[in-house]
Structures are given as C-alpha cells and as structure tokens.
Amino acid sequence: MPSHSLSELILLAPPLLFALTMHEFAHGCVASFFGDPTAKMQGRLTLNPLKHLDPIGTLAFFFISFGWARPVPVNPNYFRNPRKDMLWVALAGPATNIVIAVVSAMAVKLVILAASIVPSTEISLAILKPLAEMLVASVWINLVLCIFNFLPIPPLDGSRILAGVLPEHLARPYAALDRYGFIILILLMYTKTISHLIMPIILFANRLLLS
Numbered sequence: 001m002p003s004h005s006l007s008e009l010i011l012l013a014p015p016l017l018f019a020l021t022m023h024e025f026a027h028g029c030v031a032s033f034f035g036d037p038t039a040k041m042q043g044r045l046t047l048n049p050l051k052h053l054d055p056i057g058t059l060a061f062f063f064i065s066f067g068w069a070r071p072v073p074v075n076p077n078y079f080r081n082p083r084k085d086m087l088w089v090a091l092a093g094p095a096t097n098i099v100i101a102v103v104s105a106m107a108v109k110l111v112i113l114a115a116s117i118v119p120s121t122e123i124s125l126a127i128l129k130p131l132a133e134m135l136v137a138s139v140w141i142n143l144v145l146c147i148f149n150f151l152p153i154p155p156l157d158g159s160r161i162l163a164g165v166l167p168e169h170l171a172r173p174y175a176a177l178d179r180y181g182f183i184i185l186i187l188l189m190y191t192k193t194i195s196h197l198i199m200p201i202i203l204f205a206n207r208l209l210l211s
Contacts, residue, residue: 011130015104015138016061017049019097019145020069024052026096027089028072034085036078044072061141071155083171087164090157094146101142105209108135136210143205147198153188154181 025047028039039045044052057068079085111132118124152158154177163171177184188194 011134012137012141015134015141016058017053019100019138019142020058021047021049021052022096022100023093023145023149024069024072026092027074030089030092031072031074034079034089036075038073038075038078042073061144068149083164083168086160090160090164093157094149097142097146097149101139101146101205101209104135104138104142108132108139108210111135139209140202140206143202143209147201147205148194151194151198153185154178156181156185 025045028045031039032045052069052072054068054070057070060068074086074089076082076086111128115124115128115132118128149157150161152162159174159177159181163175166174185194
C-alpha cells in the first residue's frame with residue numbers, strides 16, 4: 001500500500017499532473033514543429049491533463065515512486081530526417097521536466113524568503129507552507145520523470161535518444177528491442193534494479209537544487 005496520507009496526495013497531485021502533462025505536451029509540440037500533425041489530429045496537443053494520463057502509470061507513481069503518462073502519438077514518417085528529428089522529440093519531454101524542476105526549486109527559495117518577510121499569521125502559514133511543500137514535491141517529481149525517462153530502455157525516451165545517436169548499423173538491431181522493452185522495464189522495476197540505478201542521481205540532483 002502507498003505510504004502517502006490524504007493530505008500528501010492532495011499536495012502531490014497538482015505537480016504530478018502538471019509534470020506529466022508538460023512532458024507529453026513538449027513531445028507533441030516538437031513533433032508538430034518537425035511536421036508531424038498526429039498529436040494535433042488526435043487531440044493530444046493540449047494542456048488538458050486528462051488527455052495525457054495513464055491510469056496505471058499515475059498510480060505507479062504513488063506506489064513505487066516511478067510513473068508515466070500516456071505517450072503522445074508520433075509518426076516519424078512525417079519527419080524530413082526521422083532519426084535526428086525523433087531524437088529531439090524524445091529529448092523534449094525530459095528536458096521540459098528538468099526545466100520545471102529548476103524553476104520549482106527557485107520558487108521554493110522565493111516562498112521561503114517571503115515567509116521570512118511576511119508576518120507569521122494563520123493565513124500566511126496556511127498559504128505559504130503548503131505552497132512550499134508542493135514546490136518541493138514538484139522538484140522531486142520532475143527529477144524522477146526526467147532521469148527515469150533518460151534510461152535507454154524502450155519505450156522510454158532514452159531509447160529514442162540513443163537510437164538517434166547510434167550508427168545506423170547498430171540502431172537497427174537496438175530498435176528491435178522495442179517489442180520486449182516494456183517487459184524488460186517491468187522486470188527491472190520489480191527487482192528494484194531501476195531504483196538502485198537512478199535513485200542516487202535523483203537524490204544528488206534534489207539536494208543540489210534545494211540546497
């Protein structure tokens with residue numbers, strides 16, 4: 001069972017929805033920039049979080065601290081240079097999350113500064129304390145999404161990025177792993193291998209941003 005209380009879930013939900021939505025929206029925007037209208041035609045080029053939520057992926061975030069959204073559809077056949085353009089599409093999601101994490105960390109410091117200036121009242125505490133906690137959660141969530149998605153395991157963004165930089169004679173057999181990627185990912189998550197790999201990086205980045 002998840003260890004989060006109801007109040008924690010209320011604080012986690014907005015930054016999680018925002019992080020997932022912006023991640024997928026960024027993919028769609030870059031794909032559209034390179035000429036792929038698929039996301040727009042399917043109503044996925046939107047900031048409406050309900051269009052991007054994956055029920056299992058969202059619940060997974062609360063249970064095992066890793067999660068995912070419903071991938072924005074991308075058709076590389078529209079791209080002028082499919083391998084290169086797909087690399088940028090894949091990079092857009094994690095890059096957006098790291099930007100949000102940095103901005104959230106800066107906002108935390110501003111809220112702490114405001115709390116030291118504003119007279120301490122029940123109203124100020126009722127606003128500033130939850131806001132600071134939500135922003136701290138935003139830093140963590142976006143770091144998790146960014147670093148998790150950089151893993152070079154299909155269907156994560158890292159696999160598309162790696163396929164875009166590998167020589168073509170290596171990229172083709174690597175792309176063949178797509179059919180097994182989700183199974184590999186589940187096994188690595190179940191055995192906590194992924195957690196052991198990326199958690200030290202996430203913790204380091206979190207301390208760096210919030211120090």
